[in-house]
Ligand code: ADP
């Protein structure tokens with residue numbers, strides 16, 4: 001394509017809220033054969049809400065559990081933490097952060113702290129297990145059922161005992177299906193990449209008509225996954241929104257950030273979508289292919 005054609009295409013993209021950092025990016029995008037999709041905040045809206053609370057027999061009640069966990073999660077910036085804090089507020093359960101000490105954030109896993117003289121851990125099963133907690137069989141079974149319904153389970157332990165779980169869920173973006181179907185029609189393969197549990201990730205992938213799923217990937221490993229896909233000879237675009245995604249956006253042949261994403265992810269991307277419409281990813285791919293097809 002001539003520099004003129006690329007300039008025209010870039011202008012067209014910009015008018016549709018697709019900001020391309022330079023002309024070479026469109027050329028690289030036209031040759032992409034694989035797209036990695038972050039789940040939380042990218043395929044889904046990323047505004048979670050608490051949809052269920054389960055407690056183990058003989059443990060404290062649901063409100064008591066939510067009040068304590070929210071008091072701890074107030075210090076986390078994760079969308080899951082925001083959901084728990086909002087749910088506690090809605091039920092007049094604080095959150096009251098007084099009395100919380102030794103707060104610790106475990107990225108991609110959860111949080112821990114001391115409260116009322118006890119040690120609290122809230123997060124993934126792996127985090128609880130790392131802390132020596134033996135999972136409660138009843139709660140494990142509930143979690144399995146909830147995960148198949150696309151509910152993310154935050155497991156809670158007090159002084160080493162698994163006492164309950166808080167289920168949080170999120171909605172798919174309205175155009176997620178259109179994006180996935182469109183990319184598939186362009187002959188592009190896809191991988192769903194998430195720190196969330198396999199059960200939840202598989203359920204999302206299935207709702208979208210199926211794709212490769214890489215779940216339970218820690219934030220610091222996301223870019224390694226992109227590197228491995230490129231190592232297989234694939235030309236990879238990565239679509240993401242979070243701080244977690246920034247290294248992967250850089251590692252990909254083309255990084256695409258959602259406009260609502262964190263500043264770090266926007267700086268790390270070579271294409272930024274001003275709106276959060278996922279179908280703009282498809283529009284960008286088609287635009288690049290139409291513009292560059294002539295020279296290949
Ligand atoms: P994603 O890759 O889907 O954006 P993250 O890597 O941020 O997800 O988190 C992975 C998982 O770690 C979450 O699904 C959740 O189970 C757990 N987690 C992370 N942060 C928190 C938190 N503040 N409280 C509870 N659980 C958390």
Ligand code: MG
Pocket residue numbers: 038039040041042240241242245
């Ligand atoms: Mg995300």
